[in-house]
Amino acid sequence: MTFEPEQMGQSAHELAVLLKTLRETAKLSGERLAKRCNMSQSKVSRIENGKVRPSLVDVDQILRALDAPPALVAEVMALTRITNTQWQDARSLRRKGLDKKQLELAGLEQSSTEFRYFLLSMITGLLSTPEYIRASLAHVPGDHGRTVARKLERQEVLYDRPKRFTFILTEQAVRSPFVAREAMAVQIDRLASLTHLVNVRLGVLPIETRMPGNPLNTFTVYDERIATAELSAGVMVFRDPRDVRSYLDEFAAYEGLALFGEAAREKLGEWAVRYRV
Numbered sequence: 001m002t003f004e005p006e007q008m009g010q011s012a013h014e015l016a017v018l019l020k021t022l023r024e025t026a027k028l029s030g031e032r033l034a035k036r037c038n039m040s041q042s043k044v045s046r047i048e049n050g051k052v053r054p055s056l057v058d059v060d061q062i063l064r065a066l067d068a069p070p071a072l073v074a075e076v077m078a079l080t081r082i083t084n085t086q087w088q089d090a091r092s093l094r095r096k097g098l099d100k101k102q103l104e105l106a107g108l109e110q111s112s113t114e115f116r117y118f119l120l121s122m123i124t125g126l127l128s129t130p131e132y133i134r135a136s137l138a139h140v141p142g143d144h145g146r147t148v149a150r151k152l153e154r155q156e157v158l159y160d161r162p163k164r165f166t167f168i169l170t171e172q173a174v175r176s177p178f179v180a181r182e183a184m185a186v187q188i189d190r191l192a193s194l195t196h197l198v199n200v201r202l203g204v205l206p207i208e209t210r211m212p213g214n215p216l217n218t219f220t221v222y223d224e225r226i227a228t229a230e231l232s233a234g235v236m237v238f239r240d241p242r243d244v245r246s247y248l249d250e251f252a253a254y255e256g257l258a259l260f261g262e263a264a265r266e267k268l269g270e271w272a273v274r275y276r277v
Contacts, residue, residue, distance in 0.1 A: 011082040016050035018076060019062060023048070026066045036065035056080055056240060084239035093234070094140060102150035109157045112222040115165045116251045119173040120218045123187065125151040126158060127167065127194060127202075132187045135178040158200060165200045168251070168258050170215070171207040174271060181275045188272040192265045203258030204267050212253045221247050 023033050023044075030048070034041040039061070046052040047062075054062075059080045063073050093101050102125075109115070117124055125133055133151050137144045157163060174191065177184055195202045205211070219229040227238045227247040238244055259267055 011079055012053060013050055015054070015059075015076070015079050015083050016048055018079070019054075019059070020048040022066055022068065022072075022076075023062075028066070033062065033065055037061040053083060053239070054080065056084065081240050085243070086237035086239075087234060088237065089234040090232075091234075094142075097146075098137070098140070098144065099146040099150050102147060102154060106150070106154050106157075108222055108226070109154065109163075112226075113163055114223050115163070116221040116248070117165070117167045118215070118219050118251055118254055119167065119169040120215050121170070122173055122176055122178065122218075123169065123191070124167070124218075126155055126165075127191060129183070129187050129190055131179050131183045158194065158197060161199050163199060166251075166255065167200070167202045168205060168254050169203070170205045171271070173218075174204060174268070175274075177275075185272045185275040188268050188275070192268040192272070195261065195265055195268075201260055202264060203255065203260045204264050205254065205258050206267060209257050211257070213250075215250075215254070219247055219251075221251060224248065 023030070028036075030044045031041045033039075034044045037044070037058075039058070043052065044062075047054045047058065056077065059076060060073075063076060068076070088101075117126075122136065123132060125136075128136070128151070130148065130152060133148050134144070137147060158165060169191070174188060175184075179187065191202060194200055217229050217231060219227060221227045221244060224241075224244060225239065227244045229236045229238070229247070238247070258264075
């Protein structure tokens with residue numbers, strides 16, 4: 001299925017209106033529909049008012065309860081999948097302020113327990129030194145003081161023991177020289193130090209690793225409910241379980257090849273030394 005980016009901004013409202021219209025056409029009250037779907041009446045109301053984003057399972061239950069014909073089911077489920085996919089273009093993010101994006105990420109981190117990060121070309125903010133963070137924003141015009149501060153504040157989540165993190169970094173991500181040589185050595189040392197946190201698994205993929213397929217982008221999976229993929233022009237957010245499962249499977253393939261623990265620390269130490277020569 002293909003869709004235009006602007007569809008993703010309109011689809012949530014369209015889906016809410018459509019589901020309400022279908023219920024009213026079937027001459028069912030919200031309460032009767034809720035009983036047929038084994039949902040609360042308040043959830044049905046929030047879905048129809050656009051206050052809750054329904055999952056594919058939610059919509060499938062509603063359509064079954066309404067005895068919708070197959071052609072209509074296919075149309076509504078396609079719209080639901082678009083609704084569960086969000087496009088955040090880089091221009092809009094910059095216009096709103098990159099510090100606002102940090103608040104959104106902090107909210108995701110607060111509401112999630114297990115995190116999986118595949119880092120293809122650079123180090124994520126959670127693992128970065130202040131100098132590396134500033135350098136990563138240097139190509140974006142403006143004052144990024146608040147963004148840097150919020151990225152550093154977010155790092156506290158790594159020390160929240162009930163939360164579990166797995167980071168997989170390619171050699172390119174670790175060694176790309178975003179900062180001066182001494183600062184790069186310090187940055188790599190930080191990665192090595194974080195491998196000692198009991199709730200953090202940090203793995204590396206040396207350049208000689210024979211990768212499965214062809215990794216195309218950095219991505220993150222929050223629990224098993226949301227996946228985000230970073231592109232040059234922005235960020236895609238996926239909530240469709242099939243899309244999330246695809247990223248989980250891809251992550252598992254890389255995880256099976258990555259070096260962890262002492263092997264990762266040894267490789268990181270070797271790379272850090274090269275920046276100190």
